[in-house]
Amino acid sequence: MIGASVRTVPPPRPPQPLAQAGPADPTTTAPATFDGSQAADQVSVAEEATDAPDRDITPAGLDRSTPTTISIPRIGVNAEIMSLGTNPDGTVQVPPLDQAQRAGWYSPGASPGEVGNAVIVGHVDSAKLGPAVFFNLGSLRPGDTITVAREDGGSVTFTVDEVKSYPKTAFPTELVYGPGDKPALRVVTCGGVFDQSARSYLNNIIVLATMTR
Numbered sequence: 001m002i003g004a005s006v007r008t009v010p011p012p013r014p015p016q017p018l019a020q021a022g023p024a025d026p027t028t029t030a031p032a033t034f035d036g037s038q039a040a041d042q043v044s045v046a047e048e049a050t051d052a053p054d055r056d057i058t059p060a061g062l063d064r065s066t067p068t069t070i071s072i073p074r075i076g077v078n079a080e081i082m083s084l085g086t087n088p089d090g091t092v093q094v095p096p097l098d099q100a101q102r103a104g105w106y107s108p109g110a111s112p113g114e115v116g117n118a119v120i121v122g123h124v125d126s127a128k129l130g131p132a133v134f135f136n137l138g139s140l141r142p143g144d145t146i147t148v149a150r151e152d153g154g155s156v157t158f159t160v161d162e163v164k165s166y167p168k169t170a171f172p173t174e175l176v177y178g179p180g181d182k183p184a185l186r187v188v189t190c191g192g193v194f195d196q197s198a199r200s201y202l203n204n205i206i207v208l209a210t211m212t213r
Contacts, residue, residue: 014124014131014191015138017163017205059211061115061183065152067105070120070187074144075136081120081148083107094121100132109177112148113156113211117180120148124190124201134189138163138205146185146209158185158209165191165203176206183211 067081084093084104095104103122110116123132144160166172176186185207192203 014135014189014205016191017138017140017165059183059213062113062150062154062156063152064111064114065150065154066107067112067118067120067148067150069149070103071147071149072140072144074141075139077133077136079103079122079133081105084121092119092121095123097123097126097128100126100129103133106177110180110183111150112158112185113150113154113183115181115183117176117178117184117186118148119176119186119188121188124205134187134205137187137189137207138165138191140207145212146187146207148185156183156211157213159212160207160209162208164206164208166206167192167203168200171204172206175208185209185211 066083069079070081071078080102082095082099082102082104084095084106085108087093092106093104095102100123103120105111106119106121110118112118112120122134122137124135124137125132140160140163142160142162146158146160147155148158149155176188187207187209189205190201190203191205192201194201
């Protein structure tokens with residue numbers, strides 16, 4: 001989980017995905033505010049994508065290698081990736097708020113390109129910095145691409161399958177962190193309505209993608 005800070009002027013609301021998962025957000029038309037501290041909470045635009053690969057053919061998994069950068073052309077993301085683990089209470093670490101333009105890789109899981117679900121998390125915005133690395137994550141659509149560079153000098157490209165919004169009370173832990181039989185990517189940030197009293201967004205935006213080259 002991510003902490004909280006104080007924001008007095010509501011920032012622009014981050015884009016929300018078309019698909020809702022679980023109970024629908026009843027206040028999707030209301031402006032949301034964010035205090036800069038909640039981004040990817042786990043439990044204890046441009047033209048349409050072109051040059052789509054053959055989705056029925058999944059490349060074989062690669063050897064393990066630490067990811068270094070993430071590029072998402074649709075939303076203008078080109079960010080460094082830091083390695084993260086878990087907090088003493090078992091929750092997943094997130095990038096420090098003063099580095100909200102960087103993404104974080106959940107290193108106990110698969111690395112991008114390995115067989116399994118590689119997980120990358122990031123802030124949606126910050127009280128000090130404004131829109132953060134994944135502010136526009138909810139704008140992604142099936143067919144968009146995400147490219148992750150790796151420490152071994154190679155890179156892997158994933159094609160987006162789904163973009164969904166889940167209430168944090170119904171976070172799909174198994175879908176995100178569970179095992180998988182193909183190289184896949186999960187990108188997670190916050191979204192939905194901002195709860196002023198809790199100083200936290202109510203939902204998580206989750207992008208599900210599969211490696212295609």
